[in-house]
């Protein structure tokens with residue numbers, strides 16, 4: 001064996017370790033939610049794009065759904081508008097909705113499409129408004145038993161996955177902004193990106209939902225300890241939901257919805273770690289928190 005071949009052997013072994021995961025996911029759809037808080041620096045965003053393109057070339061069908069909460073808040077601030085959240089959702093006046101749409105579809109989505117397309121003509125950006133992909137109705141959360149008006153925040157009523165499926169069929173990587181149209185009043189609505197990713201994963205019959213955020217996973221006793229729950233079933237998660245707070249609520253509700261509606265695994269991963277998607281593929285037990293349907297064993 002030549003020295004060159006010999007030194008390359010560990011690399012071959014590393015690739016082979018990914019074989020079971022890649023075999024299981026071959027030809028399957030993977031919905032990846034990239035949170036606004038995980039998009040903290042340029043290198044991380046570039047590494048994210050590389051990972052997604054890697055999956056595409058490895059025979060998977062990745063779909064990216066992006067957030068942009070901090071980016072929206074910064075832009076609202078520039079416009080002299082305050083950011084207020086109720087029940088974990090942004091209170092969205094018609095004026096704020098214009099900013100949400102501009103930041104998500106005009107800035108964050110464009111940037112991700114640009115980064116992905118540095119690797120070839122792969123990514124196509126769209127919002128849930130396009131081709132009636134996401135239809136919503138006005139969402140009115142109940143706080144302390146009372147229905148509260150939080151403006152143009154949408155509750156998803158229907159997903160039409162046709163346009164995304166056509167893009168996947170064409171070998172493209174769809175990049176979706178979580179904005180919906182309403183069939184009732186023809187306004188556009190602001191949808192939480194975790195909720196949109198989960199609904200899309202279910203409607204697309206995705207194998208896996210990956211949610212990249214700015215923590216290692218679901219902490220068992222947040223904020224007191226950094227012990228991450230590595231695996232839990234849908235029923236176990238359902239019991240935990242009432243105790244969760246802030247950004248984790250839509251994330252874990254989304255994971256639960258996904259695995260209860262045909263998605264095989266939903267994972268919360270640390271998007272601050274470079275190449276967290278590839279790390280997930282290359283480690284048997286996975287990183288972060290994995291949610292599985294009931295009947296797939298206790299953690």
Ligand SMILES: Nc1ncnc2c1ncn2[C@@H]1O[C@H](COP(=O)(O)OP(=O)(O)O)[C@@H](O)[C@H]1O
Nearest residue numbers: 035036037213214215217218219222245247248
């Ligand atoms: N049990 C928990 N485990 C981990 N994070 C939690 C938990 N409860 C609340 N959080 C908060 O949720 C945040 C992630 O949600 P969010 O800020 O909406 O992120 P993203 O922009 O990625 O959607 C974490 O940074 C943390 O502050």
Ligand SMILES: CC(=O)N[C@@H](CCC(=O)OP(=O)(O)O)C(=O)O
Nearest residue numbers: 036067068069089090191192193
């Ligand atoms: C209704 C609602 O709250 N929508 C979110 C949409 C963006 C989002 O979800 O971004 P992250 O994933 O980065 O949090 C918002 O306006 O902030």
